[in-house]
Amino acid sequence: MSSELKGWKQIAPAGVCSKSSSSFLTGDWKTYTPIRDLEKCTRCLTCVIFCPDGAIRWIPEKKDIEFDMNFCKGCGICANECPTKAIKMKLE
Amino acid sequence: MLSKVDQKMMALAGDQAVAYAAKQSDVDVVAAYPITPQTIIVEKFSEYVANGEVETEFVCTESEHSAMTASLAASVTGARAFTATASAGLALMHEMLFVTSGCRAPVVMAIANRALSAPLNIHGDHSDSMAQRDSGWIQMYAENSQEAYDSIIQAFKIGENTNVLLPVMVGLDGFTLSHTLENVLTFSDEFVHEFIGTRKIPDVLTHEAKKSPFKLDPKNPMTMGPIALQNYYFEFKRQQEEAMKNAIEIIKDVNNKFADLSGRKYGNGLVEDYKLDDAEIAAICLGSTAGTMKTVIDELRATGTKAGLLRIRTFRPFPSEDIISALKNVKAVAVMDKSMSFGGNGGPAYHEVRHVLYDLPSKPFVVNYIYGLGGRDTSPVQLKTIYIDLQQILKTQTVKEPIKYLGLRQ
Numbered sequence: 001m002s003s004e005l006k007g008w009k010q011i012a013p014a015g016v017c018s019k020s021s022s023s024f025l026t027g028d029w030k031t032y033t034p035i036r037d038l039e040k041c042t043r044c045l046t047c048v049i050f051c052p053d054g055a056i057r058w059i060p061e062k063k064d065i066e067f068d069m070n071f072c073k074g075c076g077i078c079a080n081e082c083p084t085k086a087i088k089m090k091l092e
Numbered sequence: 093m094l095s096k097v098d099q100k101m102m103a104l105a106g107d108q109a110v111a112y113a114a115k116q117s118d119v120d121v122v123a124a125y126p127i128t129p130q131t132i133i134v135e136k137f138s139e140y141v142a143n144g145e146v147e148t149e150f151v152c153t154e155s156e157h158s159a160m161t162a163s164l165a166a167s168v169t170g171a172r173a174f175t176a177t178a179s180a181g182l183a184l185m186h187e188m189l190f191v192t193s194g195c196r197a198p199v200v201m202a203i204a205n206r207a208l209s210a211p212l213n214i215h216g217d218h219s220d221s222m223a224q225r226d227s228g229w230i231q232m233y234a235e236n237s238q239e240a241y242d243s244i245i246q247a248f249k250i251g252e253n254t255n256v257l258l259p260v261m262v263g264l265d266g267f268t269l270s271h272t273l274e275n276v277l278t279f280s281d282e283f284v285h286e287f288i289g290t291r292k293i294p295d296v297l298t299h300e301a302k303k304s305p306f307k308l309d310p311k312n313p314m315t316m317g318p319i320a321l322q323n324y325y326f327e328f329k330r331q332q333e334e335a336m337k338n339a340i341e342i343i344k345d346v347n348n349k350f351a352d353l354s355g356r357k358y359g360n361g362l363v364e365d366y367k368l369d370d371a372e373i374a375a376i377c378l379g380s381t382a383g384t385m386k387t388v389i390d391e392l393r394a395t396g397t398k399a400g401l402l403r404i405r406t407f408r409p410f411p412s413e414d415i416i417s418a419l420k421n422v423k424a425v426a427v428m429d430k431s432m433s434f435g436g437n438g439g440p441a442y443h444e445v446r447h448v449l450y451d452l453p454s455k456p457f458v459v460n461y462i463y464g465l466g467g468r469d470t471s472p473v474q475l476k477t478i479y480i481d482l483q484q485i486l487k488t489q490t491v492k493e494p495i496k497y498l499g500l501r502q
Contacts, residue, residue: 008327008334013196013257014319016306017299018314047417 026053030074032089034067040063040086047078047087097353099277106237106269109131109276110176110262111355113244115286116149120171123162124150127181128214129266134176136342142324156181160188160199167197167259168316170307171250171292172248175199178266179206182220186227186341191212192259195317196306197257198251198291200243201205201229205379205430206266207466211400216266216468218378222431222440228305228332230260230339231408233378237274242262242356243285249346257306265380267467279354280369287353336409342408346364362411364403365418371400373482374419376426376445378404381463381470388475399479404441412448419449424457425481428498430464438462438495457485463498 048056048065055071056078058064079087104112111133114122122141125135130346141150149166153159159175177185182203192199203221207213222233234240240262247260264270280286296306304314320328321404340362347361358364366386368374375385382403392399402413402418419425427446429439436443442460447457461478464470478498485491 005323007328009330010331011324012193012296012298012329013306013328013331014316015318016296016304017318018302019300019314019315021315021318024315024318029167037443043415060133 015036023070025070027068027072029069031092032073032074033069033092034072034074034076034078034087035090036067037086037088040084042084042086044083045085046081050081075076093229095177096355097279097283099354100279101171103273104237104241104276105132105271105273106234106240106264107204107243107271108136109237109274110244111136111140111280113241113284114174114200114202116279116281117171117288118247118285119148119175121149121151121163121166121173121359122175123153123159123166123173124126124154124175125177125181127156127161127178128208129206129216129270130176130178130181130202130269133202133204134499151489155189156184157188159186160192163190163199163201163360164192164197164236167199167299168195170291170305170306172252172291173197173199174201176202176204178204179208179214179220182224183208186224189224189227189229189259191221191317194328196257196332196335197219197259198248198257199248200244200251201259201261202240203261203263204266204270213466214266216268216270216309216430217242217430217465217467218263218413218430220264221261222433224261225408225440227328227470228258230256230258230336230343230406231263231345232260232406235382235403236273237264238356239358240269240278240485241278242354242358244349245279245288246346246350246368248340249290250292250342252288252411253342254292256335256342258332263379264319267359268380277354277356283353284354289352295329308329330345339409339412360414361417362404362406363406363414366401366403368400368402368418368422370398371422372398373424373426373479373486374400374402374422375426375428375475375478376402376404376441378407379430380439381430382429384470386474387477388479392476392479397479405443406497410444411449412471413428417447418451419456422456424459424485425449426461426478426482427457427462428463428478432462432465457482459485459491459493460495461498462495465469468499470499
């Protein structure tokens with residue numbers, strides 16, 4: 001394995017990789033999954049603002065929000081902030 | 093004066109000189125938070141912005157941590173970024189200083205050197221920047237406002253060199269330089285633009301072996317400083333050490349080019365010696381103390397004492413070779429530290445100087461003087477006692493007290 005690793009003279013500075021961080025999926029880190037009650041949700045977008053990973057988006061065509069499970073780390077901030085308690089965190 | 097370019101004399105305090113140099117350096121982004129004694133730099137620069145004298149994007153951040161983060165973020169897009177801070181502000185930046193050097197972002201930052209709390213003190217010493225000496229930043233210390241002005245201009249040229257790509261901090265002693273009006277020779281904007289040049293972005297081979305310009309660009313996505321664990325982190329740190337080594341030659345080169353054009357030279361860019369050629373005893377210091385020390389040496393020389401001075405202008409990268417060659421014939425050396433390394437057996441400059449002298453076949457006596465903490469004034473009379481002590485050491489061939497506190501009440 002170690003023979004495949006490059007030496008310090010062979011690598012670019014600062015560990016650069018030619019992908020943006022959005023191509024590095026982090027959704028499988030989570031232990032809890034947000035489950036939304038569509039009846040209770042008022043689409044106030046509080047969760048969109050609070051999500052630290054930008055994993056909740058407003059989709060104008062659907063007039064609804066969408067969770068991006070590729071990036072949701074299951075922190076539960078959305079559930080905590082939801083004014084109507086429409087989001088519950090479920091253990092995976 | 094050897095000056096080859098027209099220069100205009102201006103009356104500037106050190107902070108104003110720094111702000112003026114940053115203005116002329118065609119900086120794209122300044123992100124800063126004011127703190128005494130750096131405040132004038134930020135005030136003056138925001139005035140330039142308000143008057144439309146610069147096209148710089150000025151970001152008033154909510155803290156120094158954010159100021160450094162914003163400066164780093166601007167720099168990694170290929171912009172020229174500048175900021176300034178002091179004391180607690182620099183301490184609050186600590187985390188981001190390492191991210192900035194690790195991302196190889198050539199941010200230039202002025203430090204109006206000031207003591208750290210507690211007890212609260214706003215005056216000048218080197219505790220703030222010395223505490224950041226392992227953060228991967230190039231560190232330069234100015235002797236006067238002229239040098240502060242000149243060093244900011246040089247700092248962009250040094251840090252942005254593609255063999256270096258490191259952030260640079262330029263220290264100017266709080267109040268002693270930051271708030272003291274001096275005659276400063278200034279260049280035209282055109283000259284400074286031409287001297288520094290536009291920032292060149294090198295191409296790098298990314299982790300996926302794709303050749304890309306080393307900058308963040310939404311059209312050409314790249315991630316800088318992502319996670320590198322046991323298998324790669326170490327290699328990136330070794331690269332930073334190499335960049336520091338490369339900086340030694342670049343600092344000398346920039347100092348020479350600058351001297352040819354301006355008529356001003358700061359030693360070889362790394363160290364500056366004063367009457368050291370035939371000196372038997374010598375002091376080593378950083379910053380504005382050197383100015384007073386030169387007067388003291390002139391007085392001592394008038395009475396036949398072979399005294400000299402070595403001023404460390406660049407503390408990182410540490411000019412080991414230059415110090416060895418400058419001190420090889422000196423018999424006793426006093427290293428002066430305007431900061432403490434508690435429990436460390438002397439101050440930071442003492443540690444490093446004594447360390448490099450270990451390889452000399454005939455080692456001089458080396459003693460340490462901690463002085464001027466919290467802006468405590470150090471008079472020429474006090475400085476003279478250092479040389480008297482050194483003479484006594486030579487006479488008795490013994491060091492009674494290797495670490496002394498100059499100007500401290502018992």
